[in-house]
Amino acid sequence: MIARRIVGSVEKRVAAESIGRARAETERLATALARQRDDIVAASQFDSGDDEHDPEGATIAFERAQVQALLRQAQDDLAALGKAAERVGAGVYEVCERCGGPIAEDRLLALPATRICIACANRR
Numbered sequence: 134m135i136a137r138r139i140v141g142s143v144e145k146r147v148a149a150e151s152i153g154r155a156r157a158e159t160e161r162l163a164t165a166l167a168r169q170r171d172d173i174v175a176a177s178q179f180d181s182g183d184d185e186h187d188p189e190g191a192t193i194a195f196e197r198a199q200v201q202a203l204l205r206q207a208q209d210d211l212a213a214l215g216k217a218a219e220r221v222g223a224g225v226y227e228v229c230e231r232c233g234g235p236i237a238e239d240r241l242l243a244l245p246a247t248r249i250c251i252a253c254a255n256r257r
């Protein structure tokens with residue numbers, strides 16, 4: 134079998150691998166964050182529950198909010214990576230959604246979920 138190289142675009146296999154790696158990493162992160170949040174919630178159940186007047190409770194509430202925000206970000210990233218995999222399948226992975234131009238391979242490998250080219254990203 135002859136290996137084919139599509140000139141000027143990211144090979145589907147390479148793109149799928151890079152998205153898969155990013156997904157696995159983000160999934161690990163999301164799992165760790167969910168566990169951390171559950172631990173904070175479980176620990177806070179032994180508290181007085183008076184977040185406003187108990188400085189310890191306020192710290193716990195702050196930590197929980199931070200972990201929750203990071204978890205939401207990880208879930209958004211996973212959704213974006215899922216969309217990226219669909220774009221690979223549809224053959225439009227390296228097409229900028231804004232200008233229709235090509236997205237550089239380096240950029241796609243560094244930011245597997247990106248949907249816009251560097252020029253459009255800088256114009257934002």
Ligand SMILES: [Zn+2]
Pocket residue numbers: 229230231232233234249250251252253254
């Ligand atoms: Zn563009």
